[in-house]
Amino acid sequence: MPRPRVVVAGAGFGGLWAARGLAGADCDVVLLDRNNYHTFFPLLYQVAAAELAPPDIAYPVRSIFRRAANVEVHMARVTGLELENRRLLTSLGPVSYDVLVLALGSESHYFGVPGAEQHAFPLRWMHDAIPLRHHILTRFELAAASEDPLLRRRFLTFAVVGGGPTGVEFSGALAELIYGPLLRDFPAIDRDEVSVVLLEAADGVLGGMPDHLGAYALERLRRRRTKVRLGVRVEEVLHGSVRLRGGETISTDTVVWTAGVRGDPGIAGWGLPLAPGGRIRVDEHLRAEGHPEVYVVGDLAWSEHGGGPLPQVAQVAIQGGRSVARNLRRTLRGQPTEPFRYRDLGMLAVIGRNAAVAHVFGRAFRGIVAWILWLGIHVTWLIGFRNRALVLVNWAWNYVFFRRAVRLILPAARVAPDDIDPTPSGDGGR
Numbered sequence: 001m002p003r004p005r006v007v008v009a010g011a012g013f014g015g016l017w018a019a020r021g022l023a024g025a026d027c028d029v030v031l032l033d034r035n036n037y038h039t040f041f042p043l044l045y046q047v048a049a050a051e052l053a054p055p056d057i058a059y060p061v062r063s064i065f066r067r068a069a070n071v072e073v074h075m076a077r078v079t080g081l082e083l084e085n086r087r088l089l090t091s092l093g094p095v096s097y098d099v100l101v102l103a104l105g106s107e108s109h110y111f112g113v114p115g116a117e118q119h120a121f122p123l124r125w126m127h128d129a130i131p132l133r134h135h136i137l138t139r140f141e142l143a144a145a146s147e148d149p150l151l152r153r154r155f156l157t158f159a160v161v162g163g164g165p166t167g168v169e170f171s172g173a174l175a176e177l178i179y180g181p182l183l184r185d186f187p188a189i190d191r192d193e194v195s196v197v198l199l200e201a202a203d204g205v206l207g208g209m210p211d212h213l214g215a216y217a218l219e220r221l222r223r224r225r226t227k228v229r230l231g232v233r234v235e236e237v238l239h240g241s242v243r244l245r246g247g248e249t250i251s252t253d254t255v256v257w258t259a260g261v262r263g264d265p266g267i268a269g270w271g272l273p274l275a276p277g278g279r280i281r282v283d284e285h286l287r288a289e290g291h292p293e294v295y296v297v298g299d300l301a302w303s304e305h306g307g308g309p310l311p312q313v314a315q316v317a318i319q320g321g322r323s324v325a326r327n328l329r330r331t332l333r334g335q336p337t338e339p340f341r342y343r344d345l346g347m348l349a350v351i352g353r354n355a356a357v358a359h360v361f362g363r364a365f366r367g368i369v370a371w372i373l374w375l376g377i378h379v380t381w382l383i384g385f386r387n388r389a390l391v392l393v394n395w396a397w398n399y400v401f402f403r404r405a406v407r408l409i410l411p412a413a414r415v416a417p418d419d420i421d422p423t424p425s426g427d428g429g430r
């Protein structure tokens, strides 16, 4: 009997751990991603805030599977699915599968806010973080060269939409970048000309965490000069401003969108059962309902546990990927599969130097203890010894010297997917 062919689409957290779990198994694995690297998204905001360089948080996928003889890696964009023919459509042509593992992640969700998709900066992929970092550094250059106070204020106002972990972490890191190294580099700019504004529709930040941790994060952000505006809704993002409900307009060139994610709308036409947020509804084994040969893991999967869907976080994707690999191995041995059980390991968010919040192992931590926990956990989960070492060295440098190493505005490169994919990629930033 021929060996089954398992195609894993996406080498993010879910896809990578599924393919790792199948290395050495009695099947052929084809792992596809539009990039030739895996990204460690929890540190992406540090790339945008000039704290880390892109290669510090990315790792070549082929290197990870160098020793796995049954895993074939390809850089390819997934463009469609033919369920009846069991073929995945890609920029390299159709790829046949016996079993498909979809792990394509999520896209920024703008909730239909006019102008957000056109004018706001998402913070979802590496190709979002690099242009955003360039844009922020360029605003300082433009402000320093301008004598018009209104224009300077527009250049120097940075609005972050969404008070979840990414919005909190990014505004904290941005405030540290600006009120530390950047103002030292630009003595002609006064600190009162600069604003970092965090806009959140709810009445607190870090919604999924215990209230006292959210309150601590809020207080620390404000102490670090971030203006946190609670209970405000963004009505429209325009070129050069953002309009709030009630008519107030903030003049800014920089609106960073961290308010939510959803499944890629293109997937809606693939014939898989859809759930809210453009996700795919899966059964207790993470198989798309009605299609037992298609597994879905990570952000794209709508898997109900305890009356609601699992959150779109790294641990759900990692544990989902591992569970699928375990079940496929069991199937290959003729054993029955086991349902996916998610073990909640908790949640962390860092506000900046010596300040973080953590709700782990059922306990709440804040301040320097949470910060050390955050550092340790993130370094542990990074892929590759070199990346761990680079990140640690960069953090130590920032910590000791109050500097940011990555403050260069480099020429924008045309990214590789255009070479592999003649169709417009959407990967080239805004």
Ligand SMILES: Cc1cc2nc3c(=O)[nH]c(=O)nc-3n(C[C@H](O)[C@H](O)[C@H](O)COP(=O)(O)OP(=O)(O)OC[C@H]3O[C@@H](n4cnc5c(N)ncnc54)[C@H](O)[C@@H]3O)c2cc1C
Pocket: 009, 010, 011, 012, 013, 014, 015, 032, 033, 034, 035, 037, 038, 039, 041, 042, 043, 044, 045, 076, 077, 078, 079, 103, 104, 105, 106, 123, 124, 125, 165, 166, 297, 298, 299, 300, 312, 313, 314, 315, 317, 348
């Ligand atoms: C800025 C940011 C910060 C975050 N911080 C945290 C955190 O601190 N803790 C936490 O637990 N979670 C965090 N998350 C969430 C976490 O990263 C996601 O839940 C997790 O990455 C989901 O894993 P996944 O495998 O579903 O998708 P991803 O890890 O997003 O991987 C998807 C992969 O699919 C590839 N892909 C997508 N579309 C295509 C296509 N059409 N063709 C080919 N390849 C494609 C992508 O290149 C990517 O490699 C953060 C997310 C972001 C964006």
